[in-house]
Amino acid sequence: MDFEPAYTPDQEAFRKEVRSWLAEHVPVVEGNPDSDENYPKYREFGRQLGGRGWLRPTAPVEYGGGGLTVDNAIVIGEEIDVYDLGLPPYYDTGGTLGGASILVWGTDEQKLRMLPPIFKGEVVTWQLLTGPEAGSDLAGTQTEAVQDGDDYVINGQKIYVGGSHGADYLWTITRTDPKGKRHENLSWFLIPADSLGITINPMELMGDGGEGVGRSYKNTIFFDDVRVPASNLVGGVNNGWKVATTHLELEHGSGGRIGRNRWFDRARQRAMGLKKAGHPILEDSDVRDRLVDVFVSTEIARLFDLRNFWMNRSHIEMTYEGPQASYFRKMAHLATAQSIMELVGPYALTNDTRWDTSGRQLDAFMKSSIVDLHPGATADIQKVIMARRIGIGRQVKEKAGKTVE
């Protein structure tokens, strides 16, 4: 067994190149990275990464990726991780998941047309997975697309979409055969965000600021007779559920990651600054116990992700591992948030400029640990999928979705 990536001299040389390039290009910002002031800097940094092919390092060059090996991609990931950033360095999960779906299910023409803008960081893409009537039950979507000549006309509503800085493309799953069998009546579309008939309204979620809408938010999107060219239908008519299984699988954690245990670091850093009745709280055995709680559960989450990363990259057949990592992380974060609240006291609950020293991380985590229980399939759904994949109460195990071409 070997838990570390091994690097050749070439890769170590590549690491130096990446490191020095990043040192020059990573934006230096203060305060909330998602603020109106700071977001454009990260957006621009993303374009620069895309220009070098480092935004989607392993994607083929012809589609706008870097065409790099997995090992070099890991090097980039590790180096950007030093800055506490990921790829892309802003909210674009629609591009990550949608890009994977197009890569697996698109025609050559679609790949050449759709992927380069995404992979080069020229556009931001949102995924639209949840409808007011269909939350966990994606296949039960009420959004409809009806063919009309060379176009489809889409009507419906999606919620919990995107972030606070707009998008260039949207993708979603629509019902294209209202009378068809479940899972065989859906189609997958890439939709320009500026199409006529699209209305985007901010939604207020828990923890968004008191006055108006705060820091980062989600949106409700209405489709009123939105026309989309039929050439933007990916994966074939009424084959949308299969396309969805690709991004659902990735969203459920099957991609894995090589990560650090950030929440432990953050909790410890915050605790280091605090005293209780004159003594550093880190000397208190209760505080240390909670810190170990954080350490243990986030280390296990890290190991599950690492295992999934290895399985995914080694093309080992996965079953329950993706949703397991996702479920475990959701529950571990909920418990970790409480441990942090116990260990640093009320300081966990503030992003006040004077009293918070965590860069707003802890306060945001108190909310996100709850909000994140649901997106990408709820914790309950992850358990349901695990049970099917394990084969609990059934001889035939359900197979995982296809995540590579």
Place this chain on the structure above:
Amino acid sequence: MDFEPAYTPDQEAFRKEVRSWLAEHVPVVEGNPDSDENYPKYREFGRQLGGRGWLRPTAPVEYGGGGLTVDNAIVIGEEIDVYDLGLPPYYDTGGTLGGASILVWGTDEQKLRMLPPIFKGEVVTWQLLTGPEAGSDLAGTQTEAVQDGDDYVINGQKIYVGGSHGADYLWTITRTDPKGKRHENLSWFLIPADSLGITINPMELMGDGGEGVGRSYKNTIFFDDVRVPASNLVGGVNNGWKVATTHLELEHGSGGRIGRNRWFDRARQRAMGLKKAGHPILEDSDVRDRLVDVFVSTEIARLFDLRNFWMNRSHIEMTYEGPQASYFRKMAHLATAQSIMELVGPYALTNDTRWDTSGRQLDAFMKSSIVDLHPGATADIQKVIMARRIGIGRQVKEKAGKTVE
């Protein structure tokens, strides 16, 4: 609100009578109360209690009970509780639950014939609820009773029955209409244990001693063409499920109790005798934390039982409270067993004459906290019943079974 029973001067006088009678009659034994040597002493004590009507204090005198008020019954319960005993002071849940069923569903003739021996402590009665094919699913029993003249002929098998000292009567639910609808094809029988065709074999369960069968055990009972008079069918032909709801309800905790928090006492007592590297472990804050875990969860269990006792005796309509108390206690005991194991260390795992000072209580609890997850409906089933009674996902709430005439 008043969490204590209130006593009249008459009741306090009655308490004195009970207290002095008990001081004279409670057997003084050493070691395991269920041993072949000690059990007969408790059995005899039960007969003496029964002779005074104190074994089933509130049951009508004509049926062998004491005809006492609830308050006087509480007095008896409290006084016998001082000796860490209950009513009856040995294993006879078949009499407790079966007696209640007969009282609710029996004809006058049946009550006069069947109840006095039970309520006077003359006989020991076992309930037979579990078959090899039907554990939680009592209504799915495979045991059959076929009418033949004035008798029914019973065939089948029951498991996890009784204890280690035999019984005089058995009762069970049988299928009397193989083609009938679920819940409408069962009948309830009281069966003399010495009937021809009954075979009783001990079962070995977890934690029974290493050589042969240990301390107290359960049995497998086989019925081979066992003839039972039709007059022993209680509650009407094919009406057995309704009879069962009475004892199931009581078994599920709806009767409640006024109890003390014994496991806290036992854990603390054991811890008081121990040192760790020379220091009393009770001074260790980790040990105290675990002790508080035990205290908190067993206090809540006590309060749930107390609430149920009050609701039951005050004839307040109960819904989910019975199974809640049962579910909570099962899970609380499982957690409490682990807390005790953490707080007294390996000493929790021994009933060794030299190294155990808990009177075998802790070691037995390590096993019983697991074994008890299942009888009287599993923890899962208790949750299912709670959900129906609360009305989760349904407008019409399921009603609780009838526990009083």
Place this chain on the structure above:
Amino acid sequence: MDLSLTETQQLLKSGVEDFIARESPREAIVELARTETGYSADTWKKAAEIGWLGMAIPENYGGSGSSLTDLAVVYEALGYGPVPGPYFSSGVLSAHVLLALGDEPQRSEYLPRIASGEAIFALAITEPDWAWGVDGVQMHVHRGGNSYTITGTKLFVYDALTADYLITAVRTGDNPTDIGFLIVDTKAPGVSIRRIEGFFTSECEVTFDNVKVPGDVLLGGSAAALSGFENALRHSTPILCAYKVGGAQAVYDMSVEYSRERVQFGQLIGRFQHVQNHIVQLVNHLDSARWTTYEALWKIDDRKPDQDISVHLAKAVTSEGFIQATNYAHEVHAGVGVMREYGLSLFTQLSRSLYHSLGDPKYHRRKLADLVADYDPSLASDGSNGTGY
């Protein structure tokens, strides 16, 4: 034994519930959370008129001297709202502290104004070196002529922004019992108060910059005073618990209701055992909070032994239970639960914000350990009841 409310309490309960449904429905509460003060002064006035703010205050000081159980009936309903505002801080906590520590002129001056709702009080104990209780008080007071001078920061002070007076704990010397309480007018020069940003509800930062406080307003300052302060906490804590029980009840009702409405995969979600499990765990936390709280109320009202055991137990159980109740409710509701307008997140936020108020569960569990680890039931119980430990 009778675990039900009296008929009068039942009437009180439905009266309070009707009032809240009329004056402060959930939609209005969602809107209040956006405002600067975070509560409705109008509702406050009406509540004062009905007499809620005087319930903890004896009749001779303009209150009604109600039992704790009566008080809890009101606060459970407020928690169900959850009606925001300095009700508890002023009408319960500060009232109890003034009653316990004030001399006759102080009581006569302030208690009637608390009862009438005219003056709002809050309690400022905790400081940047956060720890609950007087052990955490490090701010020294300086006596100068006929007044005291204080400089320093009190942190995480609930309801300070809306208070007219802060009962402020200060250190009068270096001995553990050298703790006094000053009544500080929030409009006095040198006092600045601001709400702290974050997931909090009403926690504030209070800064004192050479604030001069007239010399006759120091409460306590002795071991006996500290014991009075503890008594005030003993009587206030179960009321805060009742407020949380009300919150947990609301969260439970919302979850059961939603389980009967929301359809996914062609079924009411409440038919899925995963969802059932969340609600079962929720009601177990709710009922644990409820009955530990009720027993504490009863013990104090009926002057039973072992009050502190029950108070610490109730506080530890309700603080943890309220958080767990909201977590399970979020699992039931998924996305809808985090939409601000739906209202569930009001309770989520409250459960976190109040977690540390009057001491977090760890604090109360350690106190409990001190009381029960060496407990001898024969010393406290009367030997005839079944509630000995």
Place this chain on the structure above:
Amino acid sequence: MDLSLTETQQLLKSGVEDFIARESPREAIVELARTETGYSADTWKKAAEIGWLGMAIPENYGGSGSSLTDLAVVYEALGYGPVPGPYFSSGVLSAHVLLALGDEPQRSEYLPRIASGEAIFALAITEPDWAWGVDGVQMHVHRGGNSYTITGTKLFVYDALTADYLITAVRTGDNPTDIGFLIVDTKAPGVSIRRIEGFFTSECEVTFDNVKVPGDVLLGGSAAALSGFENALRHSTPILCAYKVGGAQAVYDMSVEYSRERVQFGQLIGRFQHVQNHIVQLVNHLDSARWTTYEALWKIDDRKPDQDISVHLAKAVTSEGFIQATNYAHEVHAGVGVMREYGLSLFTQLSRSLYHSLGDPKYHRRKLADLVADYDPSLASDGSNGTGY
């Protein structure tokens, strides 16, 4: 990066599994639990012939000097049985202690006999004042002429009943580091050993009554020796973890299998989400135990930094996880699970019995706290990998 076993390890694994299926099937293990010694001397001999008892011992002492991961492959399969016997006590723990602390003559005398299975060793550390580790050692040794004399009791000593020699920790002075280890022949006059009754598997009471031990068998007795002892524990603990991982895997397999067979209410029980939930939680505990253990093995085999962090993490996680795994399995199995002949309760008993072995989770979590609370990743990590904390 490659988290799979090597081809050789795969072969080893299937070899061990075949052997156990043939020599020690579950039914036989259920029967063994009734016997006085609790294990099969016949299986022991065959295992020794294959070489399992020498895997932790270098070739020059008659072993095969295998990697820890190889060793873990064997012990995971033994835990799956769960094959009982002093395999771990003798072939791993005692072998590692002798290797770390023995001088050349001692190693040469004892290690080949351990490897051949001819001599069985066990480690006697803990005493009636129970605490894991050398801090708990209070039994003093008396030097007299050319021998040592010991009197006292060692308690909860795993496998003492079947051992030929006990490596016995004694106090040689009053300083914390004054700890030595005597090799005591269990047949020496004054040694009495009996198994302790209860839910234990192989825990024994060992009484020494003026036992004389020849003077050349004291291992260690210095700070350096203690560090060697710690190193022996560092190398042994992940093997015990692997044994528990095997046990948890067995319990998982039994539960999944049962979920596919047992029908209740007209359905396979595995179709009920409550049952699914138990198995999901079970596999989460299993995989947590597995991957923390594997990372610890890798770190030691590959001489990576932060070995102790991973060892303490693995031990805390596997001890707790094994207990939880059995609890969930019992919820899946209900009544059948507590029938002795079914075999599930073998694991239940083992999970409790081994909970305290080599330190309970609290012990390891506190050690972990000491290592991570003030951890500076720049000091330990090579700066290029992603596994810094």
